Amino acid sequence: MGPVVVVGDTLLDRDVEGMVNRLCPDSPAPVLDEMAHVDRPGGAGLAAIFAALHGAEVVLVTALADDAGGARLGVLLAAAGVQVYPLPLAGATPEKIRLRAGGRVLLRHDRGGGASEPGEPAEAVLRAIERASVLLVSDYGRGVARQPALRVAMAASRAPLVWDPHPRGPAAVPGVHLVTPNEAEVRELVEVPAAATRLATANEGAERLRQRWRAGAVAVTLGADGALLSHAGSTPLMVPAPFAAEGDTCGAGDRFAATAGLALAGGAVVSEAVQEAVADASAYVAEGGVATALPPPVRRAPQAVHAAVAGDRVGVAAAAAVVARVRAAGGTVVATGGCFDLLHAGHVATLQAARQLGDCLVVCLNSDASVSGLKGPGRPVMRQDDRSRLLAALSCVDAVMIFDEPTPAAALSWLRPDVWVKGGDYATGGGDGDALPEAEILRRWGGHTVVVPYLDGRSTSQMIAATAGRGNAEVAGAGRAAVSRRAGEPA
Numbered sequence: 001m002g003p004v005v006v007v008g009d010t011l012l013d014r015d016v017e018g019m020v021n022r023l024c025p026d027s028p029a030p031v032l033d034e035m036a037h038v039d040r041p042g043g044a045g046l047a048a049i050f051a052a053l054h055g056a057e058v059v060l061v062t063a064l065a066d067d068a069g070g071a072r073l074g075v076l077l078a079a080a081g082v083q084v085y086p087l088p089l090a091g092a093t094p095e096k097i098r099l100r101a102g103g104r105v106l107l108r109h110d111r112g113g114g115a116s117e118p119g120e121p122a123e124a125v126l127r128a129i130e131r132a133s134v135l136l137v138s139d140y141g142r143g144v145a146r147q148p149a150l151r152v153a154m155a156a157s158r159a160p161l162v163w164d165p166h167p168r169g170p171a172a173v174p175g176v177h178l179v180t181p182n183e184a185e186v187r188e189l190v191e192v193p194a195a196a197t198r199l200a201t202a203n204e205g206a207e208r209l210r211q212r213w214r215a216g217a218v219a220v221t222l223g224a225d226g227a228l229l230s231h232a233g234s235t236p237l238m239v240p241a242p243f244a245a246e247g248d249t250c251g252a253g254d255r256f257a258a259t260a261g262l263a264l265a266g267g268a269v270v271s272e273a274v275q276e277a278v279a280d281a282s283a284y285v286a287e288g289g290v291a292t293a294l295p296p297p298v299r300r301a302p303q304a305v306h307a308a309v310a311g312d313r314v315g316v317a318a319a320a321a322v323v324a325r326v327r328a329a330g331g332t333v334v335a336t337g338g339c340f341d342l343l344h345a346g347h348v349a350t351l352q353a354a355r356q357l358g359d360c361l362v363v364c365l366n367s368d369a370s371v372s373g374l375k376g377p378g379r380p381v382m383r384q385d386d387r388s389r390l391l392a393a394l395s396c397v398d399a400v401m402i403f404d405e406p407t408p409a410a411a412l413s414w415l416r417p418d419v420w421v422k423g424g425d426y427a428t429g430g431g432d433g434d435a436l437p438e439a440e441i442l443r444r445w446g447g448h449t450v451v452v453p454y455l456d457g458r459s460t461s462q463m464i465a466a467t468a469g470r471g472n473a474e475v476a477g478a479g480r481a482a483v484s485r486r487a488g489e490p491a
Helices: 044-052 068-079 123-130 148-156 183-189 198-213 252-265 270-286 316-328 345-355 368-375 384-392 409-415 439-443 460-486
Strands: 004-008 010-023 030-043 058-065 083-089 095-101 104-111 134-138 161-164 217-221 227-230 237-239 333-338 360-366 399-403 419-423 448-452
Touching (some): 004 044, 004 123, 010 058, 010 068, 030 044, 030 068, 030 095, 044 058, 044 068, 044 252, 058 068, 068 316, 083 123, 083 409, 134 252, 161 252, 183 198, 198 227, 217 252, 217 270, 227 270, 237 270, 252 270, 316 333, 316 399, 333 409, 345 360, 345 419, 345 448, 360 409, 384 399, 399 409, 409 439
Parallel strands (some): 004 058, 004 134, 010 095, 058 083, 134 161, 333 360, 333 419, 360 399, 419 448
Antiparallel strands (some): 010 030, 095 104, 217 227
């Protein structure tokens, strides 16, 4: 069975919780004292996480910008087990910030600018769509659903296709199985005259949209009232919610579409899929919505990158600036990664060889927490701030970014280097570049992995062991000398 493939626009959602106990002195506006904030993927990213919660293999085809927001999304999605197949995105990551107090939203602040066209998908993206068990388009009107190559691939797919539309987005591709607008969206997508009842209005809009897009079925979600399904039969199917659910409805539409898609992938007919989706979306709202639905690793995922500690060459801003400049000039972005604890000549040789393969070199550096998890509690010997300073001081290194995860998968999904370099003896027949764990990730955007020879006999572990051995010998020698002096022997 193939993966669940989610295609669409991903946003960075942030809930800022605080207290209001005074007004602004220069205007009658409440002052929110921030107490905490929570980041999470929104849009297609949230739909992908919902699908992953069911244990499915999930591929997310989305556009990520070269900024801190894009890097943060990469970490959050990786923590949820979502495989990100990124498309280049010019401009900034779209963000939706909700300012909340006492469980209520005071204001929503959107930033990130207008929609922009994403870049072309790599061949690996098109292959993922081809082998999908179900396709879910989560359109937030920012351009991914318009991408021509993606539309051709989705139209050619034999997998069930669920389309969650946006009024500013394109029409669904031919052959869509199920379209899932809410009632406000369906009124914007088609001109619907006011009817005597809410259900009649929803049914009229759903039928018009189904005929216009030649869709198999249209399910209009009606909040706490359930959903109305318009399909090939003359009579619509009204699916009521199993119980009255009150609470935060943010993400309920994404939950509905993801559940319906998974049901179709499992062999359900459309009416069964809609019934499952209504029940699941109702339970989602009743249980607390997005605040409680996300898995713990996502709720407490660390920051993707760390603040600059060595001028303008360390941190996400430094990496983004270098990568953007090189890409604008049509150059090649090269990246490498590792712990780089006790920087030695072997490290330098690898970095110099890597830099020669392109027009910039970005080093992905394991944080202190990441090194400890990989190497044990006694490592690293040098703190991440010192390690990043040493790397940034090398003329062959253009930027350094620090990541907390065991592997650089999330950082790579954001950076999208053309070439990923590792040092090793592969060039002498000891291995195959495709065996590198990063090789599959690089193929998602058409990148390549290579290895470069390293200087034999240079190893951080050997250096630590040698230093420890010399230290023990010196201690032992001092002990013997002291015994000799106590015995009256010459030292």
